[in-house]
Amino acid sequence: MRTASKDKLTSLASVNGSDLYGVNEKGTVERLTPAGDWSFDPPSKARWVFPQPNGSLVIAGDTGGETSLWLIQPTDDEVLQTATLPPVSRGVRTQVGDRLYFTVDSGLIGVRVRDLSVLKGIRTDAPVQAVVPTPSGDRLYVAMKGMNQISVIDRYSDELTETVNVPGPVAELRMDPLGQTILAKPADGGDSAWVIGIGSDKVNGTIRTEWRQDLPGYGPARTIATVHGS
Numbered sequence: 001m002r003t004a005s006k007d008k009l010t011s012l013a014s015v016n017g018s019d020l021y022g023v024n025e026k027g028t029v030e031r032l033t034p035a036g037d038w039s040f041d042p043p044s045k046a047r048w049v050f051p052q053p054n055g056s057l058v059i060a061g062d063t064g065g066e067t068s069l070w071l072i073q074p075t076d077d078e079v080l081q082t083a084t085l086p087p088v089s090r091g092v093r094t095q096v097g098d099r100l101y102f103t104v105d106s107g108l109i110g111v112r113v114r115d116l117s118v119l120k121g122i123r124t125d126a127p128v129q130a131v132v133p134t135p136s137g138d139r140l141y142v143a144m145k146g147m148n149q150i151s152v153i154d155r156y157s158d159e160l161t162e163t164v165n166v167p168g169p170v171a172e173l174r175m176d177p178l179g180q181t182i183l184a185k186p187a188d189g190g191d192s193a194w195v196i197g198i199g200s201d202k203v204n205g206t207i208r209t210e211w212r213q214d215l216p217g218y219g220p221a222r223t224i225a226t227v228h229g230s
Contacts, residue, residue, distance in 0.1 A: 004020065004032045005022075005030065005032055005037070007022075007024040007025070007030065008024065008025055009022030009023060009024055009030060010022060010023050011023045011046075011047065011048045011049050013049055013050065013051055014051060015051045015052065015053050018033060018034065019031055019032075019033050019051065020032045020033070021049040021051050021057065022049065023046045023047065023048070023049060026045070027041075027042070027044070027045025027046050027047075027061065028040065028041050028042075028046065029041075029042065029046050029049055029057070029059055031074055031075075038074060038075045040059075040072065040074070040077060042059050042061055042070050042079075043061075043063075043068070043070065043079070044061045044062070044063045044068065045061050045062070046059050046060070046061045047060050047061050047062060047067075048060040048091055050091065050093045050100055050113075052093070052113055053096070055073065055074070056071060056072065056073050056074075056080075056113070057071070057072050057073070057074055058070070058071050058093075058100060058111075058113060058116070059071075059072065060088070060091060060102075062087070063084075065087060066084050066085065066086065066087065067084070067085040067086065067087055067088045067102070068082065068083070068084055068085075069081075069082060069083040069084075069085065069100075069111065069116050070082055071113070071115075071116050081115055081116040082116065083111060083116035083117070083118055085102060085104070085109055085111075085118065086104050086105075086109070087104070087105075088102035088103055088104055088109070089103045089104070089128075090102070090103050090131075091103075092131055092132065092133060093113075093133075094133045094136075094137030094155075095133070095135045095136070095137060096135075096136065096137045098112065098113055098114070098137065099111065099112060099113060099119075099137060099155065100113060101131060101133070101140065103127075103128040103131065104121075105127065106121065106123050106124070107121060107122045107123040107124035107128060108121065108122040108124070108128060108131065108140070108142065108153070109121050109122075110122070110155075110158065119158065120158050122153055122158050122159075124142060124144055124151065125144060125147065126144035126145050126146060126147050127144065127145045128142055128143070128144055128145075129143045129144055129145045129169070129170060129171060129172075129187070130142070130143040130170060130171065130172050130173040131143070131173070132173045132174070132175040132182065133155075133175070134175065134179045134198065135175070135177060135178065135179040136179065137155060138154070138155055138156070139152055139153065139154060139155065139161075140152070140153040140155060141153075141164070141173060141175075141182055141196075143169075143170035143171075143172075143173055143184070145169065145187075146169050147169060148165065148166055148167065148168055148169060149163050149164060149165050149166060150163070150164040150166060150170060150173070150182075150184070150196070151163055151164075152164065152201060162201050163201075164196055164201045164202065164203070165202075165203075166184060166194055166196070166203055167186070167194065167203070168186050168187065168188060169186070169187035169188075170184045170185065170186065170187060170194075171185045171186065171187040171189075172184070172185040172211065173185075174216070174217075176198075176218050177218060179198055180197070180198055180199070180222070181195055181196060181197055181198060181204070182195075182196040182198065183195060183196075183216055183224070184196055185211045191208055191209065191210055191228075192206050192207065192208050192209065193206070193207055193209055193211060193216055194206055195207060195224070207224060207226055208226065208228070209226035209227055209228065210226075210227050210228065210229075212227060215227040
């Protein structure tokens with residue numbers, strides 16, 4: 001073990017567990033690896049980083065009243081592609097690494113990673129609170145503010161295909177790495193989480209747990225690790 005960095009980093013992300021990306025307080029992108037570190041100063045301060053399975057990196061930052069995207073191939077400092085989006089509040093990537101999705105006031109915007117081309121927008125009935133893709137990237141599960149449901153969006157048609165009814169509004173979503181279940185955090189807090197089946201698109205049950213950055217989480221053999229106090 002060693003101290004990887006003394007800088008305070010946000011937006012930590014990795015696709016292989018070895019190359020770790022983050023953004024420091026100056027908005028510079030840093031990559032930490034066992035072999036050595038590397039940094040990159042984007043055209044404006046970075047906000048998020050999205051490393052891809054093919055080794056490329058998408059960087060998102062705020063430029064004026066817009067969100068800018070830059071595609072690079074570390075450790076080369078050349079910007080290969082750029083894109084401009086309306087102001088976004090969060091972003092997620094599909095595990096297969098072919099698309100990114102960003103939340104905007106009207107719903108979601110998809111971006112094709114290969115060339116940063118912007119896809120057709122997906123409108124939602126209320127502002128998006130949380131979104132997670134399935135591991136294959138074929139569906140998106142979207143929770144909206146104040147609504148007792150989760151919308152299922154097909155990535156090929158970019159349209160709503162199903163709705164999962166839940167007991168109340170949802171604050172956060174956490175996907176099973178195998179794509180079998182989703183954990184949903186109730187918006188009113190509390191000490192429980194709903195377990196949603198991917199195949200049935202129904203709430204399978206409720207588990208007692210606090211919700212932290214690391215837990216509840218998924219373990220082997222379809223187990224769920226929960227946390228209670230200390």
